[in-house]
Amino acid sequence: MEGIAQSLGIIFSFSGLAVLLIGAALGIIVGALPGLGPSIGLSLLIPFTYNLSPELSMLIMISLYMSAEYGGSISAILLSTPGTSAAAATAIDGYAMAQQGRANEAISISLTASTVGGILGGVALLVLAMPLAKLALQFGPAGYFSVGLFGLTSVAALSGGSLIKGIISVCFGLSLAMVGIDPIAGTPRFTLGYYELFEGVPFLAALIGLFAVSEAMVMVEKHSAVRQKVENAVGHVRMSSKLWGETWRSMISGSVIGTLLGILPGVGGNIACWVARDYARARSKNPKEFGHGAVNGIAAPEASNNATVGGALVPLLALGIPGSPTTAILVGALIMHGLHPGPQLFTEAPALVYAILFGVIIAAIAQYIVGSLFLPVMTKITKLPDAVLAAGVMIFAILGAFAIRNLMFDVWITLGFGVVGYFMKKLKFPVPPVILAMVLGYLIETNYRTALVSSQGSYSIFVTDPVSLIFLVLSLISIMIPIVRLMKEPAAKT
Numbered sequence: 001m002e003g004i005a006q007s008l009g010i011i012f013s014f015s016g017l018a019v020l021l022i023g024a025a026l027g028i029i030v031g032a033l034p035g036l037g038p039s040i041g042l043s044l045l046i047p048f049t050y051n052l053s054p055e056l057s058m059l060i061m062i063s064l065y066m067s068a069e070y071g072g073s074i075s076a077i078l079l080s081t082p083g084t085s086a087a088a089a090t091a092i093d094g095y096a097m098a099q100q101g102r103a104n105e106a107i108s109i110s111l112t113a114s115t116v117g118g119i120l121g122g123v124a125l126l127v128l129a130m131p132l133a134k135l136a137l138q139f140g141p142a143g144y145f146s147v148g149l150f151g152l153t154s155v156a157a158l159s160g161g162s163l164i165k166g167i168i169s170v171c172f173g174l175s176l177a178m179v180g181i182d183p184i185a186g187t188p189r190f191t192l193g194y195y196e197l198f199e200g201v202p203f204l205a206a207l208i209g210l211f212a213v214s215e216a217m218v219m220v221e222k223h224s225a226v227r228q229k230v231e232n233a234v235g236h237v238r239m240s241s242k243l244w245g246e247t248w249r250s251m252i253s254g255s256v257i258g259t260l261l262g263i264l265p266g267v268g269g270n271i272a273c274w275v276a277r278d279y280a281r282a283r284s285k286n287p288k289e290f291g292h293g294a295v296n297g298i299a300a301p302e303a304s305n306n307a308t309v310g311g312a313l314v315p316l317l318a319l320g321i322p323g324s325p326t327t328a329i330l331v332g333a334l335i336m337h338g339l340h341p342g343p344q345l346f347t348e349a350p351a352l353v354y355a356i357l358f359g360v361i362i363a364a365i366a367q368y369i370v371g372s373l374f375l376p377v378m379t380k381i382t383k384l385p386d387a388v389l390a391a392g393v394m395i396f397a398i399l400g401a402f403a404i405r406n407l408m409f410d411v412w413i414t415l416g417f418g419v420v421g422y423f424m425k426k427l428k429f430p431v432p433p434v435i436l437a438m439v440l441g442y443l444i445e446t447n448y449r450t451a452l453v454s455s456q457g458s459y460s461i462f463v464t465d466p467v468s469l470i471f472l473v474l475s476l477i478s479i480m481i482p483i484v485r486l487m488k489e490p491a492a493k494t
Contacts, residue, residue, distance in 0.1 A: 003350025010055045023063025024370040031071020037084040038068035042329040043211045047400035054337040055355040063363040070114035077106045086305035089273040093297030110302045111371045117303035118364025120255035121310025132318035133343035141451040143467030148444040150471045151321045154478040163482045165429045173434040176201045177441020196409045205413040212397045213418025219390035247299035250280045258304030262311020276304035325432035328439045
């Protein structure tokens with residue numbers, strides 16, 4: 001109860017409300033700008049939260065994360081260019097409505113559905129996180145190793161079209177995670193004589209480079225491609241009782257789908273939005289309307305992609321396992337403040353945990369307030385050319401990289417990873433598995449070696465431990481699913 005009281009005091013303080021509203025404004029802007037999104041937004045923001053308390057730092061980042069998921073729908077509706085991958089399904093019916101002169105109505109549905117999804121996802125997080133954390137406290141080293149392995153295999157299997165490229169990205173991330181002081185022997189390894197690498201490859205520098213700098217390079221390469229625009233008068237949010245009656249069921253179903261899929265590592269809003277849209281279309285009385293401006297074609301996917309925020313935080317808080325690149329960035333923020341996510345966080349920093357649990361719900365409300373008041377201004381930001389965005393991203397990336405440890409070494413690391421990320425995108429290698437492997441590498445290695453020490457070198461501990469066995473089987477299934485799918489595709493063609 002003391003932790004709950006402290007967290008609510010922080011959230012409803014002037015500073016707490018201020019960072020929630022600032023995070024919401026930044027999130028909507030970042031989400032609305034095609035090519036950016038929550039991962040890049042958080043990677044640029046995180047160095048500037050170093051001087052904030054852990055609670056305020058997490059509140060502003062969760063608020064940005066939540067609002068960026070909604071912001072992607074603005075450009076999806078007005079430009080037919082989703083600001084985030086999770087808004088891809090929204091673009092179909094949203095842009096069709098905008099062409100019919102109903103852009104304001106479409107954005108109103110999007111904001112309302114996103115808020116409903118965010119609140120329900122936050123409620124699910126509040127209900128599920130603590131029981132799972134208590135269960136996770138019973139896990140041994142072998143169990144934690146297998147949980148981390150499952151997180152990696154599922155993300156590798158679901159990110160991008162090639163399983164092989166996903167696995168290569170994971171291996172690259174794991175190799176980076178091995179740089180630094182050996183966690184068991186205590187000796188430096190793979191540091192190449194640089195003392196700056198004794199603590200490992202700077203996670204935040206790598207993060208900013210792989211996501212932000214590489215995307216800036218891609219933007220420059222596009223030479224500010226001309227986007228199709230819909231000229232519509234966009235005012236403040238208005239949801240009539242008729243619209244509520246038509247869409248509330250899709251909002252609820254989309255929220256449930258988004259929450260459940262958000263909990264699964266490697267899924268996220270980019271898959272949940274399509275599942276929610278397909279479900280809404282299947283249960284619609286007029287399925288032929290979908291694709292031509294159906295209101296439920298906006299309500300369902302928008303509720304789902306915001307609900308994934310709360311869902312994705314469940315394994316992060318309960319198990320310490322980030323299931324997406326965005327939650328991996330949140331892990332980086334916690335590590336920057338000397339904290340490690342997982343069940344032990346509930347006892348070590350209860351005020352922080354409850355600030356996150358309640359903060360998700362309040363962030364959804366802050367998103368609605370900022371979105372409804374400043375929507376006309378937000379829509380104009382989508383007209384910024386790519387060259388201006390690229391320059392801004394590069395400036396903030398370099399400043400953020402230097403601010404981490406005040407070392408030029410980190411700036412060069414950031415730029416180097418930016419080049420690596422650029423070529424990975426050109427060659428269609430998925431970037432998120434690299435970040436997740438860097439985060440989970442320490443967890444996997446230390447628990448793997450600890451389990452072998454406790455079993456006197458016997459590998460049987462990984463199959464005799466029930467938790468370990470379950471997650472090893474899940475890891476195998478997550479790898480086999482795309483393999484079976486690939487085997488079926490040639491058969492279907494013939």
